Amino acid sequence: MKALLWTGARLDTVGDIEVREPLAGEVAVRIEAAGLCHSDLKGVDGDIEQPVPVVLGHEAAGVIVARGPGVTARIGQKVVLSPLRTCGRCAACRAGRPTLCRGTSEPMQTVFSRAGEKVHQFVRIGAFARRTVVTEAQVIPVPDALPDTIAALLGCAVITGxxxxxxxxxxxxxxxxxxxxxxxxxxxxxxxxxxxxxxxxxxxxxxxxxxxxxxxxxxxxxxxxxxxxxxxxxxxxxxxxxxxxxxxxxxxxxxxxxxxxxxxxxxxxxxxxxxxxxxxxxxxxxxxxxxxxxMGSVDPHRFIPDLARRYLAGEIDLDPLVTDVVPLSQGARLVERLRAGELDRGVFDLAAGEPTGDGS
Ligand SMILES: [Zn+2]
Ligand SMILES: [Zn+2]
Missing domain, CATH: 3.40.50.720 (NAD(P)-binding Rossmann-like Domain)
Incomplete structure (x- = not known):
C-alpha cells in the first residue's frame, strides 16, 4: 500500500506499507481524503518527539471497511477520524470531556509495517495511506452527502478552531x-x-x-x-x-x-x-x-456531527479552506507548498491513482 512516510531522514511516498486487520474494539478505515496540517511537520522538524519511521497524517475522512470483535459501527459508514483514542471509562470520558482522557496516549498493537519492521502511526491515525486501523472511539459517523475533503478538515482544523x-x-x-x-x-x-x-x-x-x-x-x-x-x-x-x-x-x-x-x-x-x-x-x-x-476542548462525537449539519445547511462555509486536492504521489511537493505559505489547506485524495475497486 502507498503511504507518505517520514523515515527520519526522508519524506517520501512509498508503495510497500502493510496494514494489519482490526482487533477487538477497532475498525479499518479506507481513507478517502486527508488534510495536510502544520502538525504533520512537527515530528519532521523535531518540534515534537516522534519515533520513526512514521506514516504521517491525522486529519482525515473515509469509510469503515472492516471491524474487529465487539464493534457496532456499520461497514460502509462514512466517518471522520479523530486523534482522540479515548478509553470511554474514565471520569473525563464519562463527563463528556474526552480531551482530558489520560487513556488517549495508551499504545495499541502496531498497525503498519514495512518489510517486517514496525512503522508508527502519526497521532494514532496515520492518515496519509489508503487504509488505516483505529479504535471505534476514533471514528465519528457523518452523512454521505458531506464531501470527503470537507469531512477530512472537520477532524482537526475545523473542530479545533x-x-x-x-x-x-x-x-x-x-x-x-x-x-x-x-x-x-x-x-x-x-x-x-x-x-x-x-x-x-x-x-x-x-x-x-x-x-x-x-x-x-x-x-x-x-x-x-x-x-x-x-x-x-x-x-x-x-x-x-x-x-x-x-x-x-x-x-x-x-x-x-x-x-x-x-x-x-x-x-x-x-x-x-x-x-x-x-x-x-x-x-x-x-x-x-x-x-x-x-483539539478545541470539545467532544468530537457531539461537535463534528453538528458542524457537518451546519455545513450542509449552508450555515458555515468551509469550501474556501481547501486550496488544492492532490494525489498522494505529490506528497513531498504539497509539503513544500505548505512551508512556502501557499496553502490554506492542501488535501490528499487517497482514491486518486488507485485501480478502481481495490480498497487496499
Ligand atoms: Zn492538525
Ligand atoms: Zn477516558
Missing amino acids: FGAVWERARVQRGESVLVIGAGGIGLNVIQAAKVAGADSVVVCDTNPRKESIARRLGATDFRVGEVAAIATAVAPNGFDAVFECVGRPELLAAGIDALAWGGRAVMVGLPPEGTNITFAMRRLFQDKAVLGCR
Whole structure:
C-alpha cells in the first residue's frame, strides 16, 4: 500500500506499507481524503518527539471497511477520524470531556509495517495511506452527502478552531476578537468568531496573501506587522478574546498583553516542548485568563456531527479552506507548498491513482 512516510531522514511516498486487520474494539478505515496540517511537520522538524519511521497524517475522512470483535459501527459508514483514542471509562470520558482522557496516549498493537519492521502511526491515525486501523472511539459517523475533503478538515482544523471559540473562550455576541495567525486553524477561529456574533474580528498574519480569505471568512480587519503595535492601534482597551494560532511564545505574550479586562487568551497551536513564555503577571489581575486548548476542548462525537449539519445547511462555509486536492504521489511537493505559505489547506485524495475497486 502507498503511504507518505517520514523515515527520519526522508519524506517520501512509498508503495510497500502493510496494514494489519482490526482487533477487538477497532475498525479499518479506507481513507478517502486527508488534510495536510502544520502538525504533520512537527515530528519532521523535531518540534515534537516522534519515533520513526512514521506514516504521517491525522486529519482525515473515509469509510469503515472492516471491524474487529465487539464493534457496532456499520461497514460502509462514512466517518471522520479523530486523534482522540479515548478509553470511554474514565471520569473525563464519562463527563463528556474526552480531551482530558489520560487513556488517549495508551499504545495499541502496531498497525503498519514495512518489510517486517514496525512503522508508527502519526497521532494514532496515520492518515496519509489508503487504509488505516483505529479504535471505534476514533471514528465519528457523518452523512454521505458531506464531501470527503470537507469531512477530512472537520477532524482537526475545523473542530479545533470552532471549539476554541465556542467552547473554550465562549466568545459572546458583541465581543472583540484578535486572531494571531491565519493558517488552517486560524481561519476557522475567524469564522467561528463571526458566527458567534463577535463585533470585530481582527487578524494578524505575516503573509499578506491571507487577507482575502480571512475577510471572506469573517475578518473585519486584517493587518500585517507586529502584534503589540497592531493591538494598541486597533483596540487600545484590549480584546475580549485573543487566539494564538501559531504556537510561538512571543505571540502568546503579545496576546496576553492585548487582553481587555475579563479577556481570555487561548493557546490554540501546539508549541515545541520546552518553550517558555515571559509576561507581566500584573496584567492578568483584571479577571483575565490564559487557556490551553487541546483539539478545541470539545467532544468530537457531539461537535463534528453538528458542524457537518451546519455545513450542509449552508450555515458555515468551509469550501474556501481547501486550496488544492492532490494525489498522494505529490506528497513531498504539497509539503513544500505548505512551508512556502501557499496553502490554506492542501488535501490528499487517497482514491486518486488507485485501480478502481481495490480498497487496499
Ligand atoms: Zn492538525
Ligand atoms: Zn477516558
